[in-house]
Amino acid sequence: MFTPQRGSGKLARKAMPPDATASPAQAERTAFTGRDLRKIYVTGETEVHALRGVDFDIRKGEILVLLGPSGSGKSTLxxxxxxxxxxxxxxxxxxxTELSALDDADLTRFRRAQIGFIFQFYNLIPSLTAEENVRLVTDIADDPMDPGEALALVGLAERRHHxxxxxxxxxxxxVAVARAIAKQPGVLLxxxxxxxxDSQTGVRVLETLEAANRELDTTLLIITHNAGIAAMADRVFHFLDGTIARIxxxxxxxxPAEISW
Amino acid sequence: MKALDLKLVRDLWRMRGQALAIAIVLAAASATFILSMGVHRSLYETREAYYAQNNFGDVFSSMTRAPRSVVDEVAQIEGVQQAQGSILQYAILDFPDRSEAVRALLQSVDERGRDRLDRVTLKAGRMPMPGQPGEVVADEAFALANEVGPGDEFDAIIYGRMQRLRVVGIGLAPNYVNALAPGDIVPDDTRFGVFWMGEEALEAATDRTEAINALSVKLQRGASEADVIRAIDRILAPYGGAGAYTREDHPSHAFLESELDQLEAMVQVIPPIFLIVSTFLVYVVLGRMIRTQRSLIGLLKAFGYSGLAIAWHYLKFALAIALLATALGAAAGIWMGRAMTELYGEYYHFPFLRFHFAPGVFLSAGALAMGSAALGAVSGVWSAARLTPAVAMSPPPPPVYRAGFVERVGEKAGFTAIGHMIVRHIARWPTRSAMTVGGVGLSIALLFATLSFIDSSNYMLSSYFFRSQQQDLSVTFTEARNEDVLFELAQMPGVLRVEPVRALPVEMSHANRVERTALEAIAPDAMLSARIDQDGNLIAMPPGGLMLSRQLASQLGVRPGDNVRVKMLGGRRTEAMLPVGAMVDEFIGARAYASQDTLDTLARDSAPVGAALLLIDPAHRDDILAALKAMPVVLSIGDRDLEMARFQEMIDGNINTMIIFYIAFASAIAVGVVYNGARILFSERAHELATLRVLGYHRREVAVVLIGEIALLVAISVPVGLLMGYALAQFMLHMFGSDLFRLPFAPADATYAKAALVVLAAAMLTAVTVARRVMRLDMVRVLKARE
Known part of the structure; x- marks a missing residue:
């Protein structure tokens, strides 16, 4: 079963159970390892092959941008x-931890402990204030930041009650970014x-994401249609027809300040 | 089929759960409407047809003894169409193998078939023939209950003499649709029956040659009842006339009338509850559907559909549900109507009684269902019709949330973010939340009111039998006796105490209100029959005044201190003005009491003894019963415990079926309201629930958002519902009460809990069922779609 462990300090990262053979000093630690991943959606009589056997390693703390046309498999991954x-x-x-072996409850625990999500349409709860939206996450996280602190990191301390x-x-x-980083996740998706x-606001958001990567050592995966953003990444996965065509x-x-669109 | 109608059919299918939940509540409205209207009509029309066919009289009177010639005299009165005299005589039947007395009311019939009024319908055999003194026709209910048929013979004590009777026919007549033995409050066909005997034979048996003691009169159309009654009373006065009365006061007719009144009351109380809830459900569900189809409406309008076409499209959605509900309701209503009519058939003696399929009733039920569904649809349909395409196709403005009063309380109470989500959503949709509370509340109210009916019956039972009636046996005499009979009874071994029941038929009037009743004497040392107040304390008899049952007081419109004119209907026909000294809560009948002295003064004589109450040593019970049965003056023996058991049996038999119906009805409301509320909540919050799942909330934690809101609303509806139930129960008791009996409002503590728990269980089961959808929530799909 998946059991998250507590980090040691306020901004310290929570870690998965350490691998007995891995040295903490290992320079290139791996976050995700995928081998021959396939995803087939069956709707009625048609099968959609969203992923056609992809292999990848994603390093801890790297910024990875996923580029590719609609339906190429980025979101599925x-x-x-x-x-x-x-x-x-x-x-x-x-x-x-082998994610493919986890059941639903364990996957939920995994998300709760390690993953922060940010979507195009924010997905904030309209009935909760900015701070309460962040509290949704800090209420259930193991070692979260103070919601106010998370909002301060994204420059919204003043608007917490809106x-x-x-x-x-x-x-x-x-606010969505603050909500995602408040739990100090290992990975931001x-x-x-x-x-x-708009461009100016977009840059501001990207800066916040990059700060989280820099200060919390959070692994960052960004899907975008905007090729300009690829420049802020360590690596870029180019998707095509359910495969990673090029890295x-x-x-x-x-x-991010140097990016414009 | 037009494309838009295809969409309608598919919308209905997609929302079948919600549509069905509404249809069931609406069907309950149709069913109860069809049930009560249908049974009312069946009973009413059967009665009217029966009365017409058998020529039931309009005015009646009894007298001690009058020459048959008075019939012609009465027939001459202006306004009288026909008059008919007969002899009525109580008798005791001797069934050797039965320990309890079996009583009969003998009514004379013309052996040559010349009767014109209150005619007998024969179900088997024939009418008595001239020159055959022992021949009788037995009433059908008695014959069935005692397995008596043509050819059977038994002995009877008639007018103190033993006579052999031979059953030659089985029949029934309109003046005995409901036949109660004297002193009884529940019909008992095994121990009491009506027999029709040849006039000459009954004249001979009762020494009433060419004499009668009962009169039945048919009026001409438009005749004045009051004038005819006055004329009859004048004619019968020298013969001990007890005062003529109309059908309204005829025991059989009055009983039936009170039943019809109750059915009518039911139509006015029960279906409206379901109609209100259905209207609310349509309002909520259709409103939500139209909000989610907003951009589609814009598109349709952009294509050129008119606002009217759109309005009609959504209105049809509501009407389709109403149509389904009417069909379901009609089926259930017919089924329940048949069962109820059958039940009535057991209590009322009609030659035929079938549940009546009146197209008008079904049409009305359908119109009511359509009307309330359409009413619920109005606001949604109106908003759909008014949307302009450009506005409709842009997304709706986001919901505005504000921190209100609840919020500040929540802040202090330390709500979690989930707690805030629940409370704010309720506050965001106040109308809908209030309607949910109201809907669930109504289901609690309905159940509470129904269950408290049983409490009322039980309270009445215990009040009547345990507190007012302390005797073991009550003995009714064939005719009023003097006090000697009391000494005779007191002599019997094992009889511990004997108290007389003296009553005189009187007419009481105050202002322009007139009521006929029996004025009962209360001896100063009376112990066995007590008049008690609401707290169970004995009410002292006011000297020189009257004590009225609250029912009678309200019928006369009098209060303590008012004067009532009392006119004796028999004997010397004296009149007096007497003050009302006290009121007593009695639930059966509308009776009046006065001290023995007052009664004697009024009668100018010692009031005759009509019955006696006995307290006995249980060890001598069988001997006493046998001795009483052998006394020719004893008409009937009432056994308190037996009567109580019969009464309880009647309550249980009728009420258990009723409870099951109403638990089902109340649950249907709760399920309908909660199911639709939860489905809407789920569809509105699917996006948020998926977000919570993505953020790492477990399924059961997410389900809390859904169930929490419903649980909170249902919890609020418990006190609201009980309060409504409190009012509804009293209203229903008021509506269902009649001149014959009145039910007290006395809900048991457990009734509050039962009503709340049944509805809570139905509501929460439904909520949990819907919450299971959280388990199947597809996070990815929901989040991809922009709400």
Whole structure:
């Protein structure tokens, strides 16, 4: 069974049970390892092959951008990696835990402990204020930040008592980011986080995400249609027809402030 | 089929659960409407047809003894169409193998078939023939209960003399649709029956040659009842006339009338409850459906559909549900109507009684169902018709949440974020939340009111039998006796105490209100029959005044201190003005009491003894019963314990069926309200629930959002429902009460709990069923769709 462990300090990362053979000093720690992952959706009599056997290793603390046309398998991979969905076949490990073997309750615990999600349409609860939306996560996380602190990190300390309907799109997305990072997750999964935002607001959100990566050592997976964003990544997975067609490695990550669209 | 109608059919199918839940509540309205209206009509029309066919009289009177010639005299009165005299005589039948007395009321019939009024319908055999003195026709109910048929013979004590009777026919007549033995409060066909005997034979048996003691009169159309009654009373006065009365006061007719009144009351109380809840359900469900189809409505309008076409489309959704409900309700109503009519057949003696399929009743039920569904649809349909395409196709404005009063309380109470979600959602939809509380509340109210009926019956039973009636046996005499008979009874070994029951038929009037009743004497040392107040304390008899049952007081419109004119209907026909000294809560009948002295003064004589109450040593019980049975003056023996058991049996028999129906009805409301509430909640919050799952909430934690809101609303509806039930029960008791009896409002403590628990169980089971959908929530799909 999956059992999250507590971190040691306020901003310390929670870790999965350490691998007995792995050295803590190991420079290149792996977050996710996927081998021959396949996902087939069956609707009626048609089968949709969303993933056609992908292999990948995602390193801890890296920023990874997933690029590709609609239906190429990016979101499917993100959902499987985040424990929202299950692969039809193949194996997927997070650190030493085999996610493909977990049942629903354990997948829920995995999400609760390790994963922060950010969506294009924010998915805030309209009946809860900004702070209460963050509290949704801190109420159930093991070693969360203070909700106010999380909101301060995204620059919304002043607007903590506002309801989503009283916030702009960019502000709402930053609340979503605060909600995602408040639990100090190991991984942040972002599906088109800037898709509904203007350039300036989008950059602001990306900066927040990058800060989380930098300060909390959070692994960051970003799906985007915006090729410009790829420049802030360590690596870029190019998807095509359910496969990772190409993996691009950036020599140098540029800061979000340098991106524009 | 047009494309839009196809959409309607598919919408109905997609929302079949919700549509069915509404249809069931609406069907309950139709069913109870068809049931009570249908049974009312069946009973009413059967009665009217029976009365017409057998020529039931309009005015009646009894007298001590009058020459037959008075019949012609009465027939001459202006407004009288026909008059008919007869002899009525109580008799005791001797069934050797029966320990209890079997009593009969003998009514004379013309052996030559010349009777015109209150004619007998023969079910078997023939009428008595001239020159055959022992021939009788037995009433059908008695014959069935005692397995008596043509050819059977038994002995009877008639007018103190033993005579052999021979049953030659089985029949029934409109003046005995409901036949109660004197002193009884529950019909008992095994111990009491009506027999029709040849006039000459009964004249001979009762020494009443060419004499009568009962009169039945048919009025001409438009005749004044009051004038005819006055004329009859004048004619009969010298012959001990006890005062003529109309059908309204005829025991059999009055009983039936009170039953019809109750059915009518039921129509006015029960179906409206279901109609109100259905209207609310349609309002909520259709409102939600139209909100979710907002952009579709915009699209249709962009295509060129008119606002009217859209309105008609959604209205049809509501009407289709109403149509289904009417069909379901009709089936259930017919089924229940048949069962209830059958039950009535056991209590009322009609030659035929069938549940009546009146198209009008079904049409009315359908119209009511359509009407309330349409009413519920109005606001949603109106908003759909008014939407402009451009507005409709843009997403609706996000819901506005504000921290209100509840919020500040929640803040102090330390709500979790989930707690806030629940409370704020309720506050965000106040109308819908209030309607849910009201709907569930009504189901609790309905159940409470129904269950408290049983409590009322039990209270009445215990009040009547345990507290007012302390005797073991009550003995009714064939005719009023003097006090000697009391000494005779007191002499019997094992008889511990004997108290007389003296009563005189009187007419009481106050202002323009007139009531006929019996004025009963209360001896100063009376112990066995007590008049008690609401707290069970003995009420002292006011000297020189009257004590009225609350029922009679309200019929006369008098209060303590008022004066009532009392006119003796028999004897010397004296009149007096007497003050009302006290009131007593009695649930059966509308009676009046006065001290023995008052009664004697009024009668100008010692009031005759009509019955006696006995307290006995249980060891001598069988001997005493045998001795009483052998006394020719004893008409009937009432056994308190036996009567109580029969009464309880009658209550249980009728009420258990009723309880099952009403538990089902109340549950149907609760299920309908909660199911629709939960489904709407689920559809509105699917997005949020999926978000919570993504954030790492377990399924059961997410289900709390759904169940928590419903549980909170249902919890609020418990006190609300009990309060409504409290009012509804009293209203129903008021509506169902009649001149014959009145039910006290005395709910047992357990009734509060039962009503709440049944509804709570139904509500929570339903909520949990819907919450299981959380288990199947597809997080990815829900979040991909922008709400």
């Amino acid at each position: 993100l959902n499987i990696v985040g424990g929202l969905d299950r692969a039809t076949s193949g194996s997927l490990h997070y650190e030493d 309801y989503p309907a009283q916030l702009s799109g960019g502000e709402q997305q930053r 972002c599906d088109e986080p800037t898709g509904a935002l 691009e490695t950036n020599e140098r990550r540029i800061s």
